[in-house]
Amino acid sequence: MSPKLPDREKGVRLADLLEPILNARDGDDRELLDAINLVAEAIAALEIILVDEAGRPIPGISDKTAVLALLRSHRQELARGGEMEESLTLRDLARRVKGLR
Template structure:
């Protein structure tokens, strides 16, 4: 998936109102469905498709990839925004916090 396609795919999540968790949850579900329709897969550390990945985990993984792409382009403000949205999704889904390294 190209960085541009990934950015377009994540647009509903990145534009969800900061105080509207219901809208964010809906955006996560729609984005996860679109990812699945496009054949986007979350990989495990061995590079194989991960099993039992929730919609939230798949979208957070996509946001982390998006943040990495933004960082390579020097768009640090956008990196911060993407990672903040990933943390919101994590809190929404009660996912454990993992330190990010890029």
């Protein structure tokens, strides 16, 4: 699953979109949940579509799953750029998001 940005929004950086989550304090699950909701609203407002491996849109995806897909894409982007420490930090953040109830 990966995000597909509309053509007019190709300039949106994942780091900018994920900023509320990246800035959420460690140990504050309420703040992280609020950040997830904020990012999910931005995803919808920007008309970002999450697609499967075949490029087909995935309907009815949860906010948390959408955010995890963006985190994974950003993590891969960082790893490809040689920023392994930052990539590992995002892996830990994704685990934290995934563990939220």
